[in-house]
Structure formats: structure tokens, C-alpha cells
Amino acid sequence: MSDAAFTCKMCGHCCQGEGGIIMTAKDRKRLAAHLEISEDELIERYTRESSGKLHLTCGDDGYCVFYAEGCGVHPGRPDVCRAWPFFRGNLVDETSWEMIQEYCPGVNPEVGHAEFVRQGKRYLREEDLLRYDPDTSPNALLSDD
Numbered sequence: 001m002s003d004a005a006f007t008c009k010m011c012g013h014c015c016q017g018e019g020g021i022i023m024t025a026k027d028r029k030r031l032a033a034h035l036e037i038s039e040d041e042l043i044e045r046y047t048r049e050s051s052g053k054l055h056l057t058c059g060d061d062g063y064c065v066f067y068a069e070g071c072g073v074h075p076g077r078p079d080v081c082r083a084w085p086f087f088r089g090n091l092v093d094e095t096s097w098e099m100i101q102e103y104c105p106g107v108n109p110e111v112g113h114a115e116f117v118r119q120g121k122r123y124l125r126e127e128d129l130l131r132y133d134p135d136t137s138p139n140a141l142l143s144d145d
Helices: 025-035 039-046 079-083 088-092 094-100 113-126
Strands: 047-050 053-056
Touching: 025 039, 025 079, 039 047, 088 094, 088 113, 094 113
Parallel strands: none
Antiparallel strands: 047 053
């Protein structure tokens, strides 16, 4: 048995669903550079605005526009994608953590919620994935408090 709280299985379940991928300025810069296009072109071709925030669009299949048998922009993916499954709700609520296990095969239930939280918070800090701007950062990201 692994002692890792999460190991991505590349199943794509977290890539499905309209509206969840909010693009911060840091995300736009990284993704545009990865795609070798301007930020303006990225915004025009791959985002939509909702509630004052830019969101990645989804294809007709309901998956992120960059998903095709896996993440097509993995090195350039947004912070909210990088943070999964260590979202605030899963870290503060054990029931939420239990619920994500139903559709995310990468979450290791054997480590327990307390260890999931410990590893998740460490990962988020090490990868600089904490919520830094309430006006543009996804609400799912944990604040540094």
C-alpha cells in the first residue's frame, strides 16, 4: 500500500464539468506561454467570462477544452487543476473527502483524512497553490491562514 494521499490516475473525472476552471493572471501567463500564443489569443479562443472571472471553456462532451484522453496542456495547466484534490472543502470536511473517493480513483482512503490534510497542505504550500487574490483566485483553493 502506498502512503501517498493522492496519486493521479489520469482518469479525467476532474476535467469534466462546465465552469470550474477559473483562470488567474498567473494561469493565463503560464498557459499562453505553454501554447505559444498571446494571452489575448488564449482569452479569445479558450475562455468565457462569468461573474467577473475568466473560465476555461468546455467542449461539447462537457470536458475541459484541453482534455483528450488526458490533459493536453499538463505543464501549463491552471493552479486549480494543479491543486486537485486538495481543495479547501476536501481539506476541512471529512465527508467531502469521503465523497470524492467515489469518483476520483487517485485518492487513497487508506491514509485517512488527517494524513490527506497534512499531505495536501504541504503540497499546496510547496507548489505555491494557495489562494492569493479573492477577486480572481478560485474559491476552491485554500487560503494561507
